[in-house]
Ligand code: ACM
C-alpha cells in the first residue's frame with residue numbers, strides 16, 4: 001500500500017525510469033492532485049456490459065458512459081439489483097461538502113460517493129484521469145482500459161476556481177468556448193468569467209438596445225469590420241453546456257469605464273455626446289459612461305435586467321477597472337452630481353456610481369463583482385472584489401469583511417508570456433511561468449486568519465488583445481489552467497511542484513485528443529541572431545525538463561536529429577534549428593538561430609564635443625509602412641531628442657503617423673560580446689543594418705549578439721510611428737539597449753550621445 005506521502009517519490013521513480021504511460025503501473029497523474037489518496041495493489045479492468053447503478057439522470061454516470069463508449073467501445077449496463085460493478089451514490093457528508101467525493105477502486109468494483117451530483121461528476125473526472133489518456137479520444141482507440149486500485153477522499157481547498165476569457169478583444173465562437181469548457185471541466189475548474197463588453201467590442205445581444213450589437217460588436221481592423229456577438233439563445237446554450245460540466249458562468253458587463261463600444265452605439269450616455277467608434281487599438285479609453293446623467297443609469301439598468309434574467313449566477317461582474325476621470329472632471333452633469341451628493345473627488349463619484357448599480361443588482365437578487373479599483377472612493381457594501389493589481393486590494397477587502405477572488409497580475413495573468421519572449425509570439429508583456437502560477441497562494445499572510453474564509457479562491461485571466469487565433473488562446477491557457485486548478489483545489493500542504501510538472505506529461509496526451517494547441521517548453525537562451533569571432537558556446541534551457549534536438553544543416557529537426565546535451569559549440573557560420581520533444585513524441589515549433597562568423601567591430605577612441613541625446617529628423621504626419629517610403633519625404637524637421645518626452649512633444653500618445661530618423665553614438669566600455677536590443681524599424685551600428693523589425697513592435701526577436709571592442713559607435717535608428725495589431729509603436733520601445741551577453745537586464749536603455 002502506498003500512502004499520500006509517497007506520491008512524489010512514486011511518481012518520480014516511475015517517470016525517471018522512462019515508463020511514461022504504460023498501464024499496469026500506478027503512474028497516477030490526476031490534476032488537481034487529490035487531497036487524500038492511497039494506492040493499493042491490483043487493478044480494476046473495464047469490460048463490456050459491466051453493470052452500473054447510479055441516481056436517476058446522473059450527469060456523472062452519463063460522462064463516464066459516454067467516454068467509455070466513445071473511446072473504448074465499452075457499454076455499461078444498468079444494474080437491476082442492489083449491486084453493480086460501478087456504484088454511484090449520493091450520501092450527505094460534512095467531510096465531502098458540496099464538491100467533494102470519495103472514489104474507491106478495488107479489483108471487482110468501483111464505488112463513487114458524494115453529497116451532490118457535482119461531487120460525483122468530479123469523482124468521474126478523477127476516475128477518467130486514472131484511465132489511460134486515450135479515454136479522451138473522440139473515436140474508438142486501443143488501450144488497456146484499466147485503473148489502479150485506489151482509495152481517494154477529496155474536496156477542494158477553495159470554492160472559486162475560475163478562468164476569465166476576454167471575448168471582447170477577440171471573439172471566440174460558441175464552439176471554441178465549448179471546447180475550452182470541456183477541458184476546464186477535466187480539471188474541476190468551476191467558474192467561467194465571461195468578459196463580454198469592452199471598448200473594442202460589445203458581444204452580448206440586448207434586445208432592448210439592438211444597436212449595441214449592430215454597431216458595438218464590430219470595429220474596423222485593417223480596413224475591414226472585425227467582430228461578432230452572442231445571441232441570447234447562444235448564451236443559453238453556453239450556460240447549459242457549462243452547467244452540465246459543473247461550471248458557473250459569471251457575465252461581465254463593464255462600467256463605468258471600458259464602455260466605448262456601447263457608447264459608439266448610444267453616445268448619449270457619455271459625457272461629451274460623441275460621436276465614437278469601437279476602439280481599434282488596445283489600451284484604456286478616456287470616454288466612459290457619464291456618471292452624472294440619470295438616463296445613463298436607466299440604460300445600464302435596462303441592460304442588467306436582461307443580463308440578470310439570462311444568467312443564473314448570483315454574481316454579475318460590472319468591471320470598474322481602469323476608469324479614467326478626465327471626462328468626468330470636465331462634465332457639468334458629473335460635477336453637479338458630485339456637488340449635490342457631497343462627493344469630494346471623481347474617485348468618490350465612481351464609488352457613488354458603483355453603489356447605485358450594486359443596489360440595483362441587489363434588488364434583483366444578485367451580487368456585484370468588481371475589479372479592485374472599486375475599493376477606491378469607498379467600496380459598495382456587499383461587493384465581491386477581484387484583486388488584479390497585485391494582492392493589496394484583495395487583502396484590504398478581505399480584512400474589511402468582503403469576499404474576494406485573487407487574480408493578481410504577477411501570478412495568474414494568462415495573457416503573459418510563459419517562457420522566453422524570444423521564443424513566443426508577441427504578447428502584451430509580463431511573465432507568468434507555469435511554476436509561478438503553481439507557486440501562488442491565494443491567502444497572503446497579511447489577511448487576518450479569521451478573515452481568510454473571505455478568500456473564495458483564484459482565477460486565471462486571459463485578456464485576448466494579442467490572441468488573434470483560437471490556437472493562441474489555447475496556447476496561453478494550457479498548461480497554466482491546470483496550475484490554477486491545483487492551486488484552487490489541492491490543500492497547501494499537499495501541493496508538490498515536481499510531481500505536478502511530471503503529471504503534465506500525461507495531461508498533454510489528453511489535450512492532443514481535444515486538439516488543443518498547448519504550450520510546449522522551447523529551447524530558451526541566446527539571441528536569434530549571433531555574430532561571433534572564433535567560436536561561440538550556446539547554452540539552452542527549457543522551462544520544464546524536455547529533450548531538445550537540433551540540426552546545423554538547415555533541415556527541420558525531428559526525433560532522429562542530434563540531441564542537445566548541455567551546450568553546443570559553433571565555430572562556423574550556420575543556421576541552427578532547435579526543437580523540444582515531449583515524452584509522447586510531439587515536437588515543439590522550430591526555433592531558428594542565425595550564426596555568423598565575423599571580425600570584431602572597432603569602436604572609435606575619441607569623438608569630440610559629445611552631448612546627451614540624439615539628432616532627430618522627423619515628420620509628424622504620413623502613414624509610412626516601410627522604411628523605403630521615407631526617401632520621398634521633403635519636409636523633414638531637424639531637432640535634438642534628449643529624452644523620451646522630446647519625442648512625445650510632437651506626437652501625442654496613441655496617435656499614429658509620421659516617422660523619425662535618429663543619429664548619435666553609444667559608448668562601449670570594454671571589449672566583449674554584446675546584445676543589441678531595439679524595437680525600432682531599423683537599427684544601424686557602425687553603418688551596418690543589424691536589427692530589422694518589420695511588422696510587430698513589442699517584439700524583440702531580431703535582437704542580435706555582436707563582438708564589440710571598447711569605444712564609441714555611431715548608431716542610427718529609423719522609426720515609423722504606426723499602429724500594429726492594436727498597438728501604437730512608441731519611441732519608448734525604440735530606445736536601444738546594448739548589454740554584455742552575461743547581463744540579463746533587457747530593460748535599461750543605454751545612454752546615447754550626439
Ligand atoms: C484588468 O486587468 N484591467 C482587470
Ligand code: ZN
Nearest residue numbers: 271290331334
Ligand atoms: Zn458626465
